[in-house]
Structure formats: structure tokens, C-alpha cells
Amino acid sequence: MASDGLNSPRLPRHDGLPLSPASASFPGRSSNPLSSKVTSVLSTSYADAEFRESLALLDERGISNTAETRRQLRLDVQKEVIDSNGKIITEFGRVAEQLKRIGTTINKLNKNYQEMRGHATAAHESTASVLEEASSLMTQRKNIETKQQVLKAFREHFLLSEDEIASLTLTAEPVDDRFFAVLAKAKRIRKDCEFLLGFESQTLGLEIMDQTSKNLNQAMQKLYRWVQKEFKTLNLENPQINSSVRRAIRVLAERPSLFQSCLDFFAEAREQILSDAFYLALTGTSAAGVKDNSVKPIELVAHDPLRYVGDMLAWTHSAAVSEREALEILFISDGNEIAKGIQEGRENELWMLMADEADGPPEFDAVKALNELVDRDVSGAARILRQRVEQVIQTNEETILAYKLANLLSFYRVTFSKLLGEDSVLLQSMSNLEAEALRQFRSLMRDHITTLEGEFQHTPSDLGPPEFLQECLKQLTAIMKTYETSLAADGDREADFEPILAESFDPFLAGCSNMAKNISPPSNSIFLINCLLAAQTAIEPFQAFTRTRLERLRSAIADHSALLVESQYAFFRAESSLEPLFAALSPLSDARPEDVAKVPELPELQPEALARAAQGLDDFLPSAVMDALENVKNLQDARLARQVTEEAADRFCADFEHVEELLVAADEAAEDKDAGGGVGDEEERAGFRAVFPRTTGEIRVLLS
Template sequence: MAASNLAPGLTRKVKKILEIKTEGQDVISALSTLSSFYEENSQTARRSLRSTIEKRGLSIHEQFLISAEAAIQSLDTVQTHLEGLTASYQHITSVLSATKLATSPLLIEMERLERDLEGVEHKGRCIHDFLEQYQLAPEEISALQGEEVGPLFFSALARVRQIHENCRSLLRTHHQRAGLELMDMMATYQETVYERLCRWVQGECRSIGEYDAPEVGNTLQAAVCSLRERPVLFKYCAEEVATARHNALFQRFITALTRGGPGGMPRPIEIHAHDPKRYINDMLAWVHQALAGEREFIVTLFGEDKGSTTTESYNIEHLSMRSAADNSQQVHEDGIGSYVLLDRIFESICRPLKVRIEQVLMTSPPLLLCFQLAQLHSFYLGLVSRAVGPGAQLAAVLRSCRDMASRVFFEQLRSRGDKLIRSPPIPPVDLSPPPQVAETMHQLLEIISAYESAMESNPLPPGHPAQDAAAESEISPVLAAVLDPLMDACERGAEALKPDAPSRVDEVAKIDPSAHRIYLINCIVAILNGLPARKRSMISRAQLLSDMLEGHLSALVGSEVGRVLAKCGLSEILDRIRLYKPFLNSQQATPSQSSQDHSAADGLPSSDVALSIERISEAMRNFFVLVSSPDTLPEFFQIQAPRTRAEGVSRVARYLYESFEFLYSVVDDPTSGYLEHGGTTSIKNTPMQVRTILGVV
């Protein structure tokens, strides 16, 4: 009711006031500002609030105008300055336009000169590049013409070769004349430099020719490498080096033989000439040492041969000889090879070395020493062949000396064998091997020991097929040369022990028929015991001797068995029984249906008077009585090897038992016809009893 009494305008104001959001930031800020100058909250103050606020705003605007007046004055000053700058700019622009019109011909001329300068600089660079590729620098010319050979010299020489190669590209263009002139100039430089380099290398090599193991400097290596570009000069230089080393090596070898080293140490080699093995070994050792030094010098200086190897087989007989085509190809490629140079260098000592070795061998050294010298030559021949090639003269000299030592060795073996065959040893009374067997086997063992010692230096591992083949090929002729005459002499000596021999050892004494077999068995066993059969190279010879031993032992056992069977009468019976053996076999295959068949009965062993059951039983009884006697069976006491003697006794007992058992089985065979006459009932002893008596296992 009270609200409706308010005036409409007041109502709007009240509503507007009520709608004001007092928590707004603007309201809070306005009230805060109002509180700064609204000090008294009275009715008068509230009524004049509007005018107070307006006065406050007017005061603020007046302050703003006072402050802005200074800024306006500053802007007026800036405007004045800008107008002055604009006037100056217009003046400068007019001056520049006038100047540009005046200097335009100069700018055009400057651009033309810049283009000309670029062209001149390009030509200068082209000339510089041309001189770099086709001309030598003054310092390079000085290095080539100077006396010193060093890095600058080789660098300049490389530049000459490079320029010479670069000139070839000019020949493919329209600058052919310039290319030919430059190539001619560089060729002149090269020829002069290479000739000077060749003389320098020769001088350097002559200066180091007197040293045993000269050192090759980097400069000398580079010089020789550069000379390879001229094969003729390189070959000439290499030949000069080889000649210098050839003469120096000869002098050093003679000095080592006669005067020894500096101050007498090491002592002269010829001071040991009374000891052939040491004398030859010292010479070959010196040669090998010199060869190692010379090879190192040559390989370092001239390079290694293509295709050369240091792992060749020790067996020189299997070394392949280089063909003449290979040598010519090697010389064509490298001018001259290291094998050829080393061959020429060591050619100087071939003759004095060969003469001294042959002098030693012509004195006919002892047998073992000859073999040791042959092995020594084979060892050094392998070393030399791997260093200078198997076709070198030094290798040929060592091969010739080795062959001569082997020839002297086998001649001595042959002489001893012939002497042994001409005068065979007389068998001792106890049929033991003669002393010649032990002496010969002792010599053979010494030879084999020397060979095994030589094989220890073989680069191939033990058991290698190549090593085994080489050992067999080298030791087999020695075994044949030693053992064949020995066995022949033993057999000739054993002939005097045969009962029917034209001359006997003792005309009065009764000779055992088996004596010659026992004697040969003892000799063969002694040889086998002395032969190292564990070596593969000895297996074939040991097998041959074992076969001979088996043959003699079988013959000895057979003769003793025949003697026992003949004494009791079984020998003839067994021989006749064996004549009926085919018939008995056929009867077993197709037995007769009628025992009364006379045609069959006529072919039976029982129908033979010599094979009657009474005679067989009597012979078998005599056999049992004979083998029951302890002195009947042979004991072979004269066989010295216990195992062989036991084997012979065992075979005799077994063969006797088998003979008795065979005859007993024939009598017990229904097809033999003996069952009608009582069969085995007429035989008192059985095969088992005989086996027990003989001790057959």
C-alpha cells in the first residue's frame, strides 16, 4: 500500500537503486574514490553530492589541461623540426639527382673495368693451374739437379711422372703441340734423373758390399722402387748389386774358412777339418746364415718374387723345378727376381764349397758318418731350396754332394754285404745267431737313430702322410742293402747244417736234420727283435721277415711231426687214407643203399690190405705209447726265443693230435667200411686221451 503511494519517478529510482549490484568491482572502486574526498555525511552534504562530484571532475580536467599544454608545445617543436628535415631531404634529393646525372658515365666505365678484372683473374687462375699441372717449380728443378737424394728429390721425380701423364690428356685436345713439347721436356728430365739415380744406387750398394748383413735405408728402398719404372736400368743396377755381393761373399767365405772372425773368434772353419761332420756342418751353417742375411737384403731392396713360398715340403725329391718360361716371365715383369739375384750371389762359393765337401767324401768316411753327412746335406738342401729355389746352383751343389754321400754310403753297404755273402758266418754249436748278426743290427740301429734325429727337424708334423712316404722311400733302400745280404749270408751258412750238404761243419758229429731251420729261425728272430717295427717305414720289412719266420717254423714243425708219425707207422697210413678222401666225401654226399655192393666195397679203405683195421689199431697204439714217452716230442731247446720255441712245441702237439683225431674219425666213419670190422672198438685210446697226454688246449 505504501509502495503504491510513491510517485512513479521515485519508484523507478528506488528500483534502479535496488538493482545496482554493490559487489561489483566498478562500484567498489567508485565508492573508494568517493570516500577520499567525501568527508562529512550530513544532509547538506548529501544534497550537494552531485555538485561535489562534478566539481571534483572539473578539477581533474583542469589539471589535465595544464599538463597537456606542455606536451602540445613539445609537439609543435617536433613539427617544426620535421618540416626542416623535409626541406633538407628535398634539397639532398635534388643534389643527388644532379650528381647521378653527372657520374653515370663513370659508373658505366667502372662496371666495364670490373668485368675486365674478372676476366684477367680467371685467366690468371687458368695459367696457375696449367703451371701446377704441366710445369716444375724452381725448388723442384733444384732438387732434381742437386747432389742430394732425399724426400724432396723423390717428390720432384713423382711430379715429373705426374706431369708426363698429364700431358697425355693434352694430346686428346687441340693443344697437341704444347703437349708434345711438355712431354719431351719431362722425358728429358726423367732420363737424366733415372741415370743419376741408378749411379747413386750403385754407389750406395758398393759402399755396403763389404758388410755381412747390411741395413737398407728408406731412401735406398725408394730409389730402387723408382728404378722399376725403367726395367733396363733396374736390371743393370740389380746385376751390379749382385756382382758386388758376389765378390764380397766369396771373400767372406774364404776368410771364414782360413782366418775366422775378427780377433780369431769364431775360429777358422778349416781348423776342424779332421772332424768331417763338424767341418761340413760348420760350412753349411755358415752358408745358411749368409743366405738368410743376403736374402733379407735382396728382398728388402728388390722385393719378393711373385709366387714364392717359404712352406715347401722338406722332401727335396718332391720339389718341383721352376720352368724356363716362369723364369722369363718373372724377369719380364720385375726386371730380375730375387731367386736369380741370390743364385748369382752364391755362385761364388759353389765351387770352393763343393771341392771341400768332395774331398771329405773321397776319403771314404765310416759308414754311419756317410749316412749322417747325406742327411745333413738333405736338411740344408731343403733350407737352401726354400730360400733360393730348387733350380739354383747352390741347391744343385748340395744335391750333388748329398747324392755323392749317399752313393759312398751304399757302396760301403754293398761292399760289406758282398764280403758277408762271400764268407758267410759259421753257425755256432748252439745254433745261436752269429756275431755278425748283432754287429749288423747294431749298425742298422745307429743308422735308423741318425735318420730319426734328422727327421726331428722336419717342418711337417709327425704322422703326416708326406713325411711317412718320404721316410719309407728313404729308409727302405737302406733296409734292403743291410738286411738282404745278411739274410743271404745266414742262409748260406745254414746250408752247412743240412745232412745232405757237400761240406759239413763237423764230419764226425751227427747233425740234426732240423738244425738249419732252427739256426735260420734264431737269426730271423734276432733281426726282428733288433728292428724297430713300430715305425711305419719298418712295417713292410718286418712283415717280410715275419713271413720268412713263419715259413721256417712251419717247415720245422712239419718235419718233426712227420718224424714222429713215421716212427710209429702212422705216416704211411695217413698218406694212403688221404688217397681215399675224395671217395669218402662222395660216399657221405650219396651214401650207398646196400652194404653188399661189391663195386662200392672194392673202393673202401677197409678193403685195402695196407689199411686193415689191425694195422691201424697197432699203429695208433704205438703212437699213444710213443707220445706218452717224455723224450719223444721235440722241445726245440736250441730255439732261443721263448715265445717262438713255445709256439713250435704247441704246433707239434696240435698237429699230432689232429692227425690222430683224423684217423680215428675215418675209422669211426660208416662210409669207410671199418664198422664191419669192429670200428673204433679195436682202438684202445680215444682222441681225448691223446689230447690230454699232448696237453693241447
């Protein structure tokens, strides 16, 4: 029956799906148990996570798959669930009992809180008036304490005590740290009074500011007199200069008029001190006439004028350096405090307040002011120095010494410009002395040239540099060695030295040129080349500042060497007896047949004339080079003499090669003509080469 039921055909369902036979037979009833079980098993998804967990629990229990176990499994599981629910109910019963006890406790706490709140409200109502009165008293007390503190702070900040005023204004009180502290306080009070002027009632601020300004003015006058007193005994050579003096100077800088007065007083004192010291260094005797045996007088030790001037300049430079170092310590060693004070003082000056606000106060340059002060300090010594140096310059009669003095003064001029700036009086003195020394140098040089004018007419027999030029070059070498050690800038050295060359060299070279005009060529070129070579040799070691002049000398030597080449070339042409031949054939070219055809017709190419030319050439060639060198034997540069001769010989060989090419071309043309006509004997066919057999190669060998 089951087999039949399973194998029987399915009947159609109302929804389009097939129906089993049982369903078809009993449409009103549900499926039989077996069919439901099968359907349930078939519809189970083994991929479901809960199903897998159920199987895993069964594995953990270790239950064997038997009929008894399968019947008891549901009952066992249900029993376990019932037991677990019972335990949970028991635990919840305990929790409920605890919650009841907590509720009872909270009710007690609420009751106690309400009782305490009632007591607190009653107490607050009974003490409210007392607390209000106490709060008002405390507020009043706090206000009074605040006013006391403000009054105390105001008095401490805006008012000076009697002791402080006495320390600030009385001359009997010392200028010490306490004085400067009170002074700083007074300046702070005056500045802070500007804040008081911002309130509606300005009386208090104006009164305090007026009283403080009076105290500050008295303090500045006291400080000014004290600084002048200290300047009288101040020793700048002492590296430990009184710090109070430096501090006082910085404070006085806020009053430019007082500060400038102090500087003037100080400069006058230092000028006198340095003048006396310089006089002592020169003579060994002080200005009062007291002799100092510990000093070696410059006037007695330095017998040479150059050393004498150098020692005086060295002393002046050393004094200026020492003065500057001391004043740097005194005035600007502590930063820009003086500059700031002076700037502030200038801004507060009455005339500056009345000036145009757009212009503003002039900016203070501390370094420039320091340089001006040092320049004023050494101005007395500078006057003595100028007088002594002028005397040395005017009494000097030596040309080289005059230039050395000018170069020494130029050295110190550059040195002082770096030390004191371009506007110092000392630098101006150095510039004037240098200009005077150069004028003396030019005057002596012109006088020397005037005395040598007679020698400009006598040319040496060997055509060498004249004696006056050799002496000039010795002086010029000494001058260039002196200038080489100068401090002139590299870019200006050549331009600065050009006037010296114009005075000490150009007149002598011009004299040599005038002497050469009275000499016949090529001796004039040889003489000038010898002079130019001597000048080049003397100037060449100093190319750093004579490069342009060297180029001019070399160009002149090249020009005169070219004239010598022309002279030697003319000598080769004339002495070789080939001048007529060269002159006749130079317009012709072997590349043009018409020119070649003219060659046999030329008178110079006739057999007799050509034979004489060949004989003359043979007589000339053996001693040609020696004879040519004899022409330039007075040229003191043997290498240049040979170079000139070789260049002339090369030109001669080039001309000879042109003649040879024309003669060969003429012979070839004659041979072609004879071959075509079939006439002529062998002697006639020999042509020009038989009469004139010399080749260019032979000429070059013989003239090399």
C-alpha cells in the same frame, strides 16, 4: 462417443488400408486434433538420436513435468533462440566495421605501391646504360683473372723451376727428400702431358714432354751413380739401412736396365764379401792374410768330419737367412713398390712396345727375384762349401758316416729349397753333394759285402744269425735312426728309404738264404727264421718308413714256420708208429658203410699190427712233446717253437681222431652183425678198441 468411435469397425480405404470411423464419415476433411495427436505420438521413434538429445536437454534444465511448464516450454525456447540470434547479429556488426577499416588500409597501400613503382621504373631507365657497361667490365675482369689463374696453375703443374731442375740433374746437389719430390713432380708432368696431346695444337705438349723426359733421364743417371756409390759402403748387418737407398731402389725399378745393373753390381759386391766371410770362418784368417783372434776356425774346432760338414752348412744357412732378411728390408719391405715400378718400366721399354701386344709384358715375381739375388750373393761361399764337402766325402772310408753325410746334406737340401726355391744354384749344389755321398755309401757298402763273401759259406753251429748279419743290422739301425730325423715327406719316406735297404740289407739277407741252401731240413728253416726274426726286431721300431719290408719279413717267417710245422707233424706221425695206420685209413670215411666194411680187411688193422701200433704209441707219448721241442731247440724264439709244435700236435690229433672214429664205426658194425647172427664169442666181439684203447682226448692231454 469416444468409446464407440474407437470400438466401431474400420472402413476400407481406397489404397487397401482400413479407415477410422471419423475418416469414413468425413472423407473431405482432415482428422480431428485428438486423432492427430495420437497419430503423432504413435509415429514417433524413440530410437531417434535427436529425440534422445532433446530429452537429455530437458533433463539438464531440471524442468518438472507440470501443466504450466508444458504450456511455457515452447515460449521459453523460442525466447532463448531469439536472444541468441540477437547476440550473433551484434557480433557480425563489429566484424563488418573491422573489414571496412582493413579495406581502407589496403587502398592506401595500393596507392603507395603504384607511386614507388613509378619512381623505380624511372630510375631503372636512367641507369640501364651504366649498368650494362659495368657488367661488361666485370665480365672482362673475371675472364682475365681466370686466365691468370690458369696460367699460374699451368706453370706450377707443367713446368719445373730452375732450382728444381738443378736439384734433379746436377750431381753436386744431394739426393734427398727434395730430389725425390722434384722427381715425382717431373714424372707427373710427363704423364699429364698426355692430356695436352689430346688438343688440336700438340706443340706445347710435345715440347714440355721432351724437356721433362730429358730431365728425368738425367735424374735417373744421377740416381744410378749415387746408388752404386752407396752400395760400396752399405752395411746389410745394420738394421737401420738408409731409407734413401731403399727409396732410390724403388725409383730405379722403373728403369729395368739400370735396376738390373745395380743388382748385378750389388750381387758381385755381396758375393765377394760373403766369400771372404766364409773363408774367415773356416780358417780364422781373412782373404788378405790377416788373422782374426775373435773367430774360432771351423777347420780347427770340428775334428769330426760330420761336424765339420755340419758347421759349414750351418754357417751357409745362417748367412743365406741373414742375407734374405736384409734384402727383404732393402727391396720388398715397403710393399710391392719395386714390383710395380719394374712392371711399369717393362711396359714402357722400347722392345716391349715392339713386341706382340697379345703376349704382354712378363709379370715380375718379387719373391723369385729376391731368392735369385740371395742365391747369387752366396754363390761364392757355395763354391768353397762344395769343394770342402766333396773332399770330405771322397776321403771318407766309413759306411755309416757316408750315409750320415748324405742325410745331413738331404736335410739342408730341403731347408734351402724352402728358403730359396727349387731353382737356386745352392740347392743344385746340395743335390749333387747328396748324390755323391750316396754313391760313396753304396760303393763302401759293396766293398764291405765283397770282403764278407767268405763268411757267407760258414753256418753257425747253433743256427743263429751269422756275425755278418748282426753287424749289418747294427749298421742298419744306425742308418734308420739317422733317416728318422730327416725332413723327407711322410708320403715319400718309405719309397726314399727302399734303395738304402736294397744296398745295406738285402745283400746280407740274400747271403743268409744262400747259406740255408746247404743245410738239410728243418735246420735250414730254423736258420732262416732266426735270421728273419733278428731282422724284424731291428726294423720294427722304424715302421714309419719300413712297413712294406716288415710285411715281407713276416710273410717269409710265416712260410718257413709252415715248413717247420710240416716237419714236426711228420715227426709225430713217424715216431708214434701210426704212419702206416694213418696212411691206410686216411682215404676212408666213417660216414660211408662200404668204407667201414673195408676196415677189418686192411693189413694194418690186423690184431698183431694194431697191437704193435698201440704199443709204439704208448712208448712215444710220455716224451713226445719234449722230443718234438728238441727238434726246434735252435729256434731262438721259444714262443714260436712251442706254437709250431702245438700246431703240428693239433694236426696229429686230428688224424688220430679220424682213425678212432673209423675203428669205433667198424666195432659197431661188427657188433650189429654178431647180434643179428647170434654167433661169436665175447673176445671176438671186443673188436678193435680192445686192442687199440687210446682215445683222442687222452692224446690231446698228453701232447698239450
